[in-house]
Each structure stands twice: as C-alpha cells, then as structure tokens.
Amino acid sequence: xxxxxxxxxxxxxxxxxxxxxxxxxxxxxxxxxxxxxxxxxxxxxxxxxxxxxxxxxxxxxxxxxxxxxxxxxxxxxxxxxxxxxxxxxxxxxxxxxxxxxxxxxxxxxxxxxxxxxxxxxxxxxxxxxxxxxxxxxxxxxxxxxxxxxxxxxxxxxxxxxxxxxxxxxxxxxxxxxxxxxxxxxxxxxxxxxxxxxxxxxxxxxxxxxxxxxxxxxxxxxxxxxxxxxxxxxxxxxxxxxxxxxxxxxxxxxxxxxxxxxxxxxxxxxxxxxxxxxxxxxxxxxxxxxxxxxxxxxxx
Numbered sequence: 001x002x003x004x005x006x007x008x009x010x011x012x013x014x015x016x017x018x019x020x021x022x023x024x025x026x027x028x029x030x031x032x033x034x035x036x037x038x039x040x041x042x043x044x045x046x047x048x049x050x051x052x053x054x055x056x057x058x059x060x061x062x063x064x065x066x067x068x069x070x071x072x073x074x075x076x077x078x079x080x081x082x083x084x085x086x087x088x089x090x091x092x093x094x095x096x097x098x099x100x101x102x103x104x105x106x107x108x109x110x111x112x113x114x115x116x117x118x119x120x121x122x123x124x125x126x127x128x129x130x131x132x133x134x135x136x137x138x139x140x141x142x143x144x145x146x147x148x149x150x151x152x153x154x155x156x157x158x159x160x161x162x163x164x165x166x167x168x169x170x171x172x173x174x175x176x177x178x179x180x181x182x183x184x185x186x187x188x189x190x191x192x193x194x195x196x197x198x199x200x201x202x203x204x205x206x207x208x209x210x211x212x213x214x215x216x217x218x219x220x221x222x223x224x225x226x227x228x229x230x231x232x233x234x235x236x237x238x239x240x241x242x243x244x245x246x247x248x249x250x251x252x253x254x255x256x257x258x259x260x261x262x263x264x265x266x267x268x269x270x271x272x273x274x275x276x277x278x279x280x281x282x283x284x285x286x287x288x289x290x291x292x293x294x295x296x297x298x299x
Contacts, residue, residue: 041149041282041283041284041285042080042081042148042149042281042282043080043081043279043280043281043282043290044080044081044082044083044084044148044279044280045073045076045080045082045083045084045115045277045278045279045280046083046084046086046225046245046277046278046280047069047073047083047084047085047086047245047248047277047278048085048086048087048088048227048228048245048246048247048248048277049086049087049088049123049227049228049230049245049247049248049249050065050066050069050085050088050089050090050106050247050248050249051088051090051091051125051247051248051249051250052066052089052090052091052102052105052106052109053090053091053093053098053102053105054091054249054250056250056263057265057266058249058250058251058263058264058265058266059249059250059266060266061271061272062249065248065249065272065275065296066106066109066110066248066249067109067112068272068296068297069248069277069296070109070110070112070113072277072294072295072296072297073113073114073115073277074112074113074114076279079114079115080115080279081115081117081148081149082115082117082118082119082148083113083115083117083118083119084118084119084120084121084190084225085110085118085119085120085121086121086123086190086191086192086225086226086227086228086245087121087122087123087124087125087126087159087192087227087228088122088123088124088125088126088192088227088228089103089106089120089122089123089125089126089139090102090103090106090125090126091125091249092124092125092126092128092129094129096130096134099126099129099130099134100134100137100138103126103134103135103138103139104138107138107139119146119153119155119190120139120140121142121143121155121157121190121191121192122135122139122142122157122159122160122192123159123192123227123228124159124162124164124192124193124203124228126159127142127157127159127160128159128160128162129162131160131161131162132157132159132160135160142155142157142159142160143155143156143157143170143173145177149284150186150284151186151187151188151282152181152185152186152187152188153187153188153189153190154174154177154187154188154189154190155189155190155191156170156174156189156190156191156195156212157170157192158191158192158193158195158206158209159192159193163207164193164203164205164206164207165206165207165208166206166208166209166211166212167208171208171211171212171215174212174215175215178215178216178219181219183218183219183220184219184220184221185219185221186221186287187216187219187221187222187223188222188223188224188225189212189216189222189223189224189225190224190225190226191206191224191225191226192226192227192228193205193206193209193226193228194206194209194226194228194229194233194235194242194244195209195210195212195213195224195226195237195242196209196210196213196235196237196242197209198229198233198235198255199255199256201256202255202256202261203261204228204229204255213237213240216240217237217238217239217240220239221287222239222240222241223240223241223242223243223289224240224241224242224243225242225243225244225245225280226242226243226244226245227244227245227247228244229244229252229255230246230247230249230250230251230252230263230274231244231246231247231251231252231254231274232244232245232246232293233255243291245276245277245278246274246275246276246277246278246293247274247275248275248277248296249275250263250264250266250274250275251263251264251273251274251275252264271297272295272296272297275295275296276293276294276295276296277293277294277296278291278292278293278294279291279292279294
C-alpha cells in the first residue's frame, strides 16, 4: 500500500493514538503533536538542495541564502549530533571546471558549520552529467552507511545514473548490508530522489526505487528522508515513511499542481518563504522521529 499524506493528515492520524503509526512505526511525529516531550537522545539536521551557483529571479539572494542557512543552524539553542545534506549541493553546469569550482565554494561555506560531523550525498545537479566523478573527487563515496546511537543510516545514490536508477550493483550492496541487521533494527535511509513514484512526469521518482523499497520492507523500523522536490511531502509505502525536505534555494510547486515544474516566484513581502531546513529528533526507546521545520531566515 502506498499513501501520500499532507502534514495535517499526518498530525491528525498521529493524534488518534497512532492507529497508523503505532505498530512499528517507522516514523514520524510532529513536535506540535506534543510527542516532543519524550526524551531526545539525539537529533540531526537535514539540509537539502542548496544549488550553489544558481542565479535567477526565484531567489534574488542566491549568494546569501546558503550562508544564512549555515548561520541559522549554528544559532540553534542546541547543536545537532550531525548534519546531512540530501543532495543538489550545487547547481548543474556543463563546464567540468566550473562544476568543481562550485563544489569547492560550497565546501568552503559549509565549513563554517559548528558541527563538524557532516554527511553529504549528491543530487542529479552534482552528479548527473559526469556520473559523480567530480563529486567523488571532492566529497568521497556517493553511497555508504554509518551508525549512530543505535540507528543504522544508509545513504543511497539514485542520481549518478542519468537514467535515475539505483542500479543492480548498488542494490546488491544494499541487500548485503541489510542482511546483517535484525528485523527490528532501526534504519534511516537518505536519498536525493524519492524512492516511490511521487510524480514521474517531473522526474520525481526513482526508476528502480521499488526494488530498494522491497528490500527494506521486511524491516519493521525504516524511515526515508529525501530532497529533490524542494518542499515538504509525507508519504507511506506500507509501514515505511518517506519525508522530503524544503530547499535552500527556491521552492517548487506541489506535484502536478501546474503544467510545468517551474520554481515558485520570490515573494518580496515574505523573503525566503518556502525555504528552510529540518531537525529530526529521536529517542533510543521510541522508534519515532520528531520533525521540526525551521526557516533559514526570519526575514
């Protein structure tokens, strides 16, 4: 079963006693729902789609937005355990030299983050034109795993293949990694594109994403966080929750809400509207995640 829910629906369902989310739930509780009272054993911050190098009317402060986001994270009352960027660190360019220049500038800007444990992954703007060659020179592997306080994190690359596939080699790697885990292991997956068919007409899908979901399905506690669509979206594939995050450069329309996937216009009355980042908090005793959406600037 696959279900897309808006934020209000998620809150309402969680408020009904967790009929949908209580059995193993992979995960999602909103801080506004009151569940944030649970002890937070750790939290991380998700940033996404900074598109460093982009210039255009949808963001007249394109050069200032990423530094503002870095400052906003550094100003948090409590610093996260780690930070993850879920792709499109830079805006695409046909010039390999310019691509590396943008990646280097991006690294310089985010080096100001007070939290030094930062995980990166590519988006199609970073890796689609050269199959991730430049990205790997500057950031390392495009798919990998790490563990933190009882949670197993898996970073998947569904962008280096220009056909938007994960590929059999990486799927075999994923299966071998999952085979080491218990059925009730707590698993978080980071991807750039959604693993499900959100809106393939706009490239909001992964061609073989269902194969990855099938490998994850036997595990009771799986949550997926992704970027790419420049807005919040909450979706259930069976018991697996998928959560996209806002962008750091410009907002995009809701799936299929208009003819073309053109950026939403900058609102000078509400600068940075639709942009932001996310805190994800969890407890070792409770396999849910409290999501808190934060603005990059109070404008």
